[in-house]
Amino acid sequence: MVPSLLPALRKVRTPDQFKGLLGHNLPELTRDVLLALHDRVEPQDVRQHITEKWRPEEDVNPRDWSRAAQRAVSQAETDDDAVLGALGRSFDAWRLFLHPEQRCLAVGDFKGSAKVTGGPGTGKTVVALHRVRHLVNQLPPGHSRPVLLTTYNTNLALDLKERLRQLGGDELLRRVDVKSADALAREIIQEARVELGRPMDDDAAMNLWHTVLTETGRFEYDADFLDTEFKHVIVAGRCGSWDASRRVGRSGRPRISTAQRHEIWQLVLAYKAHLESPPRQTTYALIADEAAVIEQHRMARTEEQARYKEEQGGRDLVHREAGSGMWLKPRYDHIVVDEAQDLSASHWRMLRAMVRKGPNDIFLVGDAHQRIYGNRVVLSHQGIEIRGRASRRLTLNYRTTRQILGSANGLITGAAFDDLDTGTDTLDSYRSVLTGLAPQFWRAPDRLTEMRAVAILIRERHDTYGTPYSAMAVSVPDGSSAQQFANVLAREPFSIPVVELGRDGVRADREAVRIGTMHRFKGLEFQRVFLTSVGEGQVPHQRIEQYRLANPARYRQEEQRCRSLVFVAATRARDELVVTWSGKASRFLPRDADATAYRATDLLRPDGPPSGSSRSAA
Numbered sequence: 087m088v089p090s091l092l093p094a095l096r097k098v099r100t101p102d103q104f105k106g107l108l109g110h111n112l113p114e115l116t117r118d119v120l121l122a123l124h125d126r127v128e129p130q131d132v133r134q135h136i137t138e139k140w141r142p143e144e145d146v147n148p149r150d151w152s153r154a155a156q157r158a159v160s161q162a163e164t165d166d167d168a169v170l171g172a173l174g175r176s177f178d179a180w181r182l183f184l185h186p187e188q189r190c191l192a193v194g195d196f197k198g199s200a201k202v203t204g205g206p207g208t209g210k211t212v213v214a215l216h217r218v219r220h221l222v223n224q225l226p227p228g229h230s231r232p233v234l235l236t237t238y239n240t241n242l243a244l245d246l247k248e249r250l251r252q253l254g255g256d257e258l259l260r261r262v263d264v265k266s267a268d269a270l271a272r273e274i275i276q277e278a279r280v281e282l283g284r285p286m287d288d289d290a291a292m293n294l295w296h297t298v299l300t301e302t303g304r305f306e307y308d309a310d311f312l313d314t315e316f317k318h319v320i321v322a323g324r325c326g327s328w329d330a331s332r333r334v335g336r337s338g339r340p341r342i343s344t345a346q347r348h349e350i351w352q353l354v355l356a357y358k359a360h361l362e363s364p365p366r367q368t369t370y371a372l373i374a375d376e377a378a379v380i381e382q383h384r385m386a387r388t389e390e391q392a393r394y395k396e397e398q399g400g401r402d403l404v405h406r407e408a409g410s411g412m413w414l415k416p417r418y419d420h421i422v423v424d425e426a427q428d429l430s431a432s433h434w435r436m437l438r439a440m441v442r443k444g445p446n447d448i449f450l451v452g453d454a455h456q457r458i459y460g461n462r463v464v465l466s467h468q469g470i471e472i473r474g475r476a477s478r479r480l481t482l483n484y485r486t487t488r489q490i491l492g493s494a495n496g497l498i499t500g501a502a503f504d505d506l507d508t509g510t511d512t513l514d515s516y517r518s519v520l521t522g523l524a525p526q527f528w529r530a531p532d533r534l535t536e537m538r539a540v541a542i543l544i545r546e547r548h549d550t551y552g553t554p555y556s557a558m559a560v561s562v563p564d565g566s567s568a569q570q571f572a573n574v575l576a577r578e579p580f581s582i583p584v585v586e587l588g589r590d591g592v593r594a595d596r597e598a599v600r601i602g603t604m605h606r607f608k609g610l611e612f613q614r615v616f617l618t619s620v621g622e623g624q625v626p627h628q629r630i631e632q633y634r635l636a637n638p639a640r641y642r643q644e645e646q647r648c649r650s651l652v653f654v655a656a657t658r659a660r661d662e663l664v665v666t667w668s669g670k671a672s673r674f675l676p677r678d679a680d681a682t683a684y685r686a687t688d689l690l691r692p693d694g695p696p697s698g699s700s701r702s703a704a
Contacts, residue, residue, distance in 0.1 A: 091116065105521070118482070122517055125488070131515050136481075182253050184216050185209060185484055192216035199448040201426070201465075201472035203505060204480030205516045206494070206657030210451035211609065213480075214424045215246070217449050219254050221420045222261045232419035234263045234440070236270060238428040238459075241587065242609040243269070246424060263418070267433040268370045271377035274436070278380050282373060283366030291369055298356045304349065311640070312353060315339070317371040318461060320354055322431035324375070338462025338504075340639035374432035381417065381439035388414045388442075416442045425609055426452030427506060430461045434468040443469075454503040454511055456654045458605055458647065465507050472507060481515045485611060487522030490663045494656040497674050498649050525663040527679055529671065530686035536668040537574040539686035540616050543664060544575065544582055544599060547614055555583055557613040559600040561655040563624050568601050571618065575599065604651040607658050615659035617652070620675060621667035625652060649674060 091107075098104050104124060115137065122132045184192060191202055192213050204210050214235070221233050235250065237243055247264040265273075275282060286294070295309035319325070323334035331351045332344065342350070361367050391414050417440040423429065429437075441447045448470055465472055483491055495513060505511040528543075530536035540560060547553045560575075562568045568586055575582040587602025587610075600612070607615075619625065626648035633641035652674055656663055666686065671679035 095120075118517075118519075121488075121519075122515065125492075125517060127515055127517070134515075136515065182212060182215065182249060183209075183484065184212050185482070188213050188480065189216070191478055193220045196446050196449070196476055198443065198445065199450070199470050199472050199476060200446075201477045201506060202449075202451045202480060203453055203477070203511060204451075205453060205455060205483065205513050206654065207483035207485030207491070207518070208480035208516075209484055210453065210480060211246070211249075211424050214422050214449070214451045215250055215253055218250060218262055218422050219258055221422070221446065222254070222258055225261060225419075229260070231261055231263045233261060234265070234270075234418045234421045234437075235424070236263075236265055236267050236421065236437070237424040237609065238267055238433075239608075240266045240269060241606060242266070242425060245609060267429055267436070268374065271370070271374040271433070271436060274377040274380055275373055280376060280380070281366075282368040282376060283361065284368070285373060286367050286369055290367075294357065294360055294367075298353055298360065302353060302356060304353060307350070307353065312350065312357075315350055316354055316357065317369075317430060320351075321371045321375050322463075325351075337464060338643075340637060340643055371430065371432060374430060374436060378432050378435035378439065381436050384414070385416065385439045385442075388416060416440065420446055421448045423448065423450040423452075425456075426450040427454050427457040428452075428459050428461055428608070429463070431463050431468060434463055434465065434470065438469045450506075452506055454506060455498055455513065456608070456650055457503075458608060458651050458654060462504065463506070477505070477507075479511075481517065483516065483518040484520070485660050486518055486657050487520045487661070488518040489522060489524045490656070490659055491516075491518045493525045493663065493665075493676075494653055496676065497653045497656065523662045525665060527671075527675070527683035528664065528666040528686045528689075529680055529683040530666065530668040533570075533668050534574070535686050535690065536618065536666050537571055538580075539689045540571070540618060540664075540666055541575045541580040541582060542689045543616065545580060547662075548582075553614055554597065555599045556597050558616070559587075559602070559607070559610070559612040559614075559658065560616045560618055561604055561607055561658070562601065563619050563627070564603060567619055568603060572601050575601075604655040607655045610658055611660060612658055613660050614662040614664070615655065617655050617663060617665045619667060620652065620665055620672045622670040622672050624667075625672045625674060 094107060098107060104120075107120075118136055119132055122136055123129070188209050191200075193216075194200070202210055202213055218233055218235050225232060235246055237246060243264055243266040247259070250262065250264060251259055263270075272285070291313055292309045295312050299305060299307065299309065299312075319334060319336055319339060320331060323330065325331040325334050328348065328351050331354075332347055336342075361369070361372075419441065421437055421441050423437065437448065450465075450470075450472070486494070495516070498513075503511050528536075528539055530539055544555075544558055544560075547558065548555055560571055562571060572584045572586060574580070575584050583598035584601050585596055585598040587600050587606035600610075626645055630641060630644040630648075633644065652672075656665075665675065667675075671683070676682075
């Protein structure tokens with residue numbers, strides 16, 4: 087702490103006085119420490135997560151003022167000029183903003199794989215994008231694409247590709263493969279000419295499980311549970327027999343008895359028999375598993391050929407290599423993974439086999455607090471070592487205001503999360519550099535009133551405050567709710583252009599409000615987010631109540647997954663978060679939410695102000 091600041095600090099009694107103090111030209115580190123202490127972070131945590139990060143590795147000469155002034159820790163900023171400068175540019179520029187504190191990760195050199203974790207808004211994806219550009223800049227001239235940028239779904243892959251284009255243009259994209267993990271797996275299967283059948287979507291997979299349950303009469307199990315068991319235990323564990331299924335680990339899954347394991351195995355056999363019967367079908371989990379096997383075989387041949395070549399004195403073995411049908415080499419030189427927490431074990435086996443172990447082979451970013459599927463994977467078990475200095479943690483949020491962040495953090499308080507390996511992770515010292523609007527809460531007596539109220543709020547932010555429709559998004563719990571909201575917003579009297587977020591995303595230049603499920607919000611960012619339908623019985627869905635007494639372990643797992651979903655959706659907002667519900671507020675919201683929320687019915691009064699609190703939207 088700067089000693090000369092202490093007298094002024096002792097005089098602070100109100101939030102406005104504290105805000106005024108921060109407005110002075112303070113070194114970044116000093117400002118960061120004050121914000122953390124103001125947010126009741128323990129002093130020892132401030133030292134560990136904030137001040138220690140700035141400790142120089144070299145000896146410091148206290149008389150070398152010129153060198154000291156060049157260090158980021160010494161730079162005086164009104165708020166954070168780098169952040170405010172990005173905010174002052176377009177929203178697209180903001181989504182590519184890399185803070186100087188993060189640059190060392192994007193351009194760093196690692197002996198092997200590396201992991202970057204951090205809460206929403208800490209810039210993990212931006213670090214990954216700049217990491218890709220850095221790796222491409224180190225490549226020799228050529229026309230190949232030796233760098234892979236991948237994530238868990240097509241929607242996110244399209245967004246990453248567009249952001250990478252904005253960052254480096256077509257010249258950068260020409261050296262990078264940008265694909266979802268599932269799309270990559272399908273390409274490998276097609277390239278190898280392996281016939282697995284037509285891939286089923288999620289709805290078709292659920293329907294097939296319902297068929298199996300009806301045929302076997304085993305209604306004590308439900309389709310969703312069996313599908314996740316199949317993906318994350320049977321396929322992930324490569325269980326080809328009952329004995330293997332009986333012994334496989336169940337990290338992150340509810341505990342079940344050996345008898346239940348055997349019953350599930352029998353249901354899996356029935357499920358796979360249906361897949362094999364004409365017309366043959368398959369699942370994305372099975373495709374990824376087969377792709378992993380193919381890539382492991384390819385890598386084994388590549389390594390064997392390299393060893394033989396070395397034994398022969400390093401000469402090019404033209405006849406041997408041509409006889410193999412290809413010049414064998416690893417598929418990629420470098421792999422960068424975004425949203426790592428949502429990839430399956432099969433995906434990781436496939437990726438591990440696509441790049442030779444060595445310097446800067448795999449760079450991954452993720453956060454277990456944002457895991458929205460059941461993919462609990464221990465990366466060290468997949469041959470990806472990311473412990474020690476290869477694991478870095480971001481704690482400073484550059485996207486979400488402190489007000490929004492505080493509300494979002496309350497959604498996951500008390501839950502335990504892993505660090506994508508064998509350790510645990512927390513959001514201790516997770517904080518924001520931005521101050522802005524407090525989240526708004528709106529309570530409606532019924533569903534239609536809630537949807538109409540959201541439409542009015544969106545129109546107000548567009549017409550009065552100039553927020554583009556494409557910079558606003560409506561989050562809903564399920565697909566049917568998305569359609570209902572789209573219908574209300576699009577028709578008279580609102581006539582708001584809307585587009586639903588699907589598996590393939592939407593065109594970036596489409597000027598329309600985005601509407602999608604919380605799952606679809608993963609990895610996306612908006613200026614204003616309307617988090618809707620957050621009522622009891624909807625979030626979490628009432629169907630999980632059947633497990634409260636019958637299967638407490640599964641109940642806790644389902645509730646935690648739902649908390650993560652709401653946490654993800656809430657933290658997509660940069661400037662404003664608006665939370666709405668009909669009936670009773672969800673248990674995830676503050677206890678006094680029903681009593682303190684604005685009344686949505688006031689928005690429908692012709693003589694009332696548009697938002698009932700117009701200053702909060704400015």
